[in-house]
Amino acid sequence: MAVSKIWKVTVRLDQVIDYATNPEKTAAKEYSPEQYQALADVLQYAKDEEKTEREFYVGGINCNASTARDQFVTVKEQFDKCDGIQAYHGYLSFKDEPNITPELAQQIGTEFAKRVWGDRFQVVVTTHLNTKHLHCHFVVNSVSFVDGKRMQNNEKHWRYFRHIADELCRQHQLDVIENPKRGTGKNYYARKLHEAGMPNYVDSAKAVIDEAISKSNSYADFKYILRQMGATFDDSPNHKYQVLRVKGYQKNIRLTRLGDDYSLERIKERIYGNRNRVKLEPFQKGYYYRPKQYVLLTREHKIRKVGGLYGLYLHYCYKLGYLPKYQKQNPARLHYLLREDLMKLDQITAQVRLLGREHISTSEQLFSYKSKVEDEIKTLTADRTHLRNEIRKVNTDDDLLSGKKQQISALSERLKELRKEVRLCDGIAERSGVMRENLNAVLADEEKIKNNRKENRDYEYRR
Template sequence: MAVTKLWSVKSNLKQVIDYAINPEKTAADVYTEEQYQALADVLSYAKDEEKTERELYVDGINCNVATARDQFITVKEQYQKTDGIQAYHGYLSFKEQNITPELAQKIGMEFANEIWGNRFQVVVTTHLNTTHLHCHFVVNSVSFVDGKRLWGEEKAWFKFRTVADRICEKYGLYYNPKPNRSKQSSYYYKQEQAGMPTRYTMVREAIDEAIAHSTNLRSFDYALTQMGYEHSLSESRKYWTIVPKGYTKPIRLKNLGEDYTEEAIKRRLMENQRVRIVPFAKQTVVIRQYRLPTREQKIKKVGGLYGLYLHYCYKLGYLPKYKKQNTKRLHYLLKEDLLKLDKITAETRLLGREHIFTDEQLFSYKASLNGQIETLIDDRAHLRKISRTKMSDDELSKVKGQIVSISGKIRELRKEVWLCDDIAERSKVMEQNLETIRAEEEKQERKEQNRYDKRR
């Protein structure tokens, strides 16, 4: 069975790449540099010589591969549709590891011809740089036949499975005639296998706790309500659903696993009738008599962006290092950020290493990175120009080595720029989350104090 995917390409705003647009072909007020460069990047990636054995497995449908970008743009300008989505980039990956590149390219061409060949220009390539061979497709977003954009079933990639399976069956490749479409997504499955909390694990834990204190559907419904979960257990509905905290989209209980189907939950509630069940009650918190200075209070004194990130890592349980992380006690607003812990850690290290505490310092550091990138790009362009002149093999090898080294430095600097962009965006979300958590904690402390005063 071939794994498939399709996504749109709009622009390449994050990459600062100097690209000279020929004014005789494209006017600046008609076609922007970012849009022009977006097509260049996606076509360059699809035809990467290191992945396609120097373009042995590169073909075009209704276009010439060498001039595909210009042909794409010509069609857009002809129908005055140069804005919005520039192209669609997709892939077709095969499960078999013994498939030949020739057969993979043949299947990719047959697939693309059947889906888009009548109305669109397509570049089809086969990449050989991974264990599983895979075809890449770059499809023009505007039809050369009638000027209409790619839409409907022409980009409904999940509906192309039948076409891919039929072609795989034709060439004797594996395919699954009856796939399970209701199972949990592989993304959440892999996160759970790694021990990371997800909205599915959060809901399972809540349902298990509610069932542990219930003997019938009425008490089960009451327990979920007291725990703050929106849900629907109506017999008139086809599926029972529950909405995880912090989300708006409900989850069908049957998608949580075999123990959470309607029949399984009723069976578990019936089994509870044989034993003594303690009715559900909200957990009470024991009031501390002594409040000593904590690590959290010391972190708050750091202040600025760096202090904000340190405080957030503390709330996530990542700090202090000597303390074992307990994800079950995290606030629901923080559990999703555990999936992004590696990126948050990298951003924290950047702020600490560069001593960045304010927005002005962050933007100044980003500007300096962009300046270094522009200088390196100029140096690389100069070296590439030199490499085209006549020189010995040793000199050419030395120049190419310098180009590779500069490209590596540019790549690392761009990662730093992306981290700066993420910090500017994520810091505002962190402040809102911490403010919400702080308000809920203060509210809980007032309730505990009132109970304590009443007991006195």
Template sequence: MAATRIWSIKGRLDSVINYVTNPEKTDGGKYTDTELQALADVIDYAEDEAKTHNKVYVSGINLSPNIARDQMVMTKLQFGKTDKILAYHGYQSFLPGEVTPDQAHEIGVELARRLWGDRFQILVTTHLDKEHLHNHFCLNSVSFVDGKKFRGGSKAYWQMRAESDKICAEYGLSVIKNPGKGKNYAEWKAEHENRPTVRNQIKDELDEIIKCSYTYEQFWKILKQRGYAVKRDVKYVVLKPAFSQRYIRLKSLGKNYSEEAIRQRIIAARNGIRDLDKPKSDYNAWLNKYEPTKLHGFKALYFHYLYLFGKIRKKETPQRVSFYMRDELIKFERYQKQFRFLYDNEIETVEQLTIFKENVENKIDEMIIRRSKLYDKTDSKTEIKTINAELRELRKNLRTCNNIFIDAERIREHTEYVARLEKEANEPQKQQIKDYVIG
């Protein structure tokens, strides 16, 4: 999740530049003035963290970081606009531990490039002095293209926030909630693609409880028995399932989940009145193109786990399995992408995954070295842009490899436990059949 702000600067231009480029905030170690000057000229913001722990994260868009103030002032003098708002100071902050310094700076530069890079001069820095990594943007208020002034205000803020959310989603990061809608972009997208979300999980469970509740108070009792925390003595009733970290307003789930709607649905269920069942979706349809008999190792493990998700959503598994797997269902898309990655790259074993990862790391190192040699060339922008795009894809593959190493073990453990739950659920049924045959 990235929080964003942008505000105008009417004082001295050099004060904000001095702040955002403060070496105590932007580097990972101590440098002399001479070393800082050399490093601040052109920064390789995507350098592999394992190579050096001493970094300075300062980048300029349409200007050179070491002479940023002078270049901004020259633009203002050229168009005769040196009064009133001199610059804009922007801010983008990430959750602690959500991004590396490299990723934070890369996202910040990409955000500035998309929003203002076609007309304005921007200095982008990443501060490492807090637990939450954050980017600062110093934006010249006058365009170097046509001399027109940047329009700030609420529109600029919302544009910045929307673009920041979009980039964060592209990088697989959490996204700020859309105000007034009670859901974030990733959740909205998941719902429109018919994928599991926390809210859909809650609604499915509420539907089940409503069907088996005879009274309104019994509904709340069963809800608490299933591990929900509930606050009813407040203006808006809120609840929090065991598989979520935050409370959700009951009314935000939709008109069928207000207190009055739940009361009426319980009465209708008690009187034998029910809505026609909706046609069931085939949640495993996308898996049909893969032949499970030809899958082995990681690919087979992920295939069977994703197939289990489909069975759970169609309620074809014991209730204990569904309850146990609630928090895992939210990770469906993550596991789906990992399965396709394994399938497309023909990876089945730990050894194959390790080799693939090492090859990606070597390619990243080679491209970073290649890119660093291009910064001093005036006609290398297109080539650098191409390399950056390839680096993003390589880093995405590297993240996927690291996630598979972690997730595969958890998937294996969950699969084994689910098998035990299903076996235990089938034992009474087998005993009943045995007794019937003998009797």
């Protein structure tokens, strides 16, 4: 069974209007017709007779399903919160199996809605029978009838209540997805471009890999040809995924997203298969073999290619005397603007390692990484809260209790690391501007000293 995300209803939605009838418009004086109609449409869609067997599988929690729209509006007017989001619409989908029936689906949906929203909100629960899989629809008032407060994050995000849905399914001997995977499908935008015959980064990445493989006889040749084509390929064993960035695109793509034929093992197999090919070339008189000339990269070349935030930090560490490692640090020759940061070398070092490890070069990449870490923190926090609630139950087995405590400890350690990453991101965003100002001031002073020395040499020469 899977729980979808809950989406908000503010004005009339096309996908709801297609299935809705035209109910009588009786909007209140301070209630706009669009908001009133949006609430009517989503309720009418959830109670569609063709999908619910003439409303046999329709119920209400803290409200009457037949007059739910007016009761929703009454609560909003009572607390003077008629604007903004009118309701939340969600569904609970069940796997096609013999144990599930419409009556059981409606029962599970009602129990689920009572445990999640029943204490504070009005909910309409229906079961639709018009698709292959039975699924329950929920229409939840956005304003609580208890205290007039709007729905909070933990009441409208699936990560906080998916454990309740799994627990109810287990109680009724239904299958449960133990480790749900999110975001593994092909990119929707890229798929639509592919269907329309337009270029996209997925097809471009496949074409680049295919061309590089066709010209390679070894894995080293493959990587070299990718560089010649302007692509950036990262196959570091220290990273979890191998990623490729094609010239003309600013986004990395994992090889695992391209299909089985583009995994690292499969790419090597295709390259090694080229060794058995026989190349027949026409004889050319006076043919002269020109050996390939390779330019060995030096430290200067590597440093010159580094830019963005990571390059800024490396340059700053160089000015602090922290880099290169083989040179001894001399604080006496350090510029006065940089001496204070010598006491913060541990923080700066941790920030440099984060930028290098995650290949962060711009502020957009930094904030994107921070957002990803914060989402993982929310998910792990919800999992830990659920485990803590489980160990408080009476008559819990000792072995099970010990296992859950170990899981809580592991989650806490992981959360500690993630929160440290967030603090590092905040520190980078705050410190990068100060670094640029200090470096500009240092460079200006060095240029001034250089000009003064040149003037002194000229003066001595004229004497």
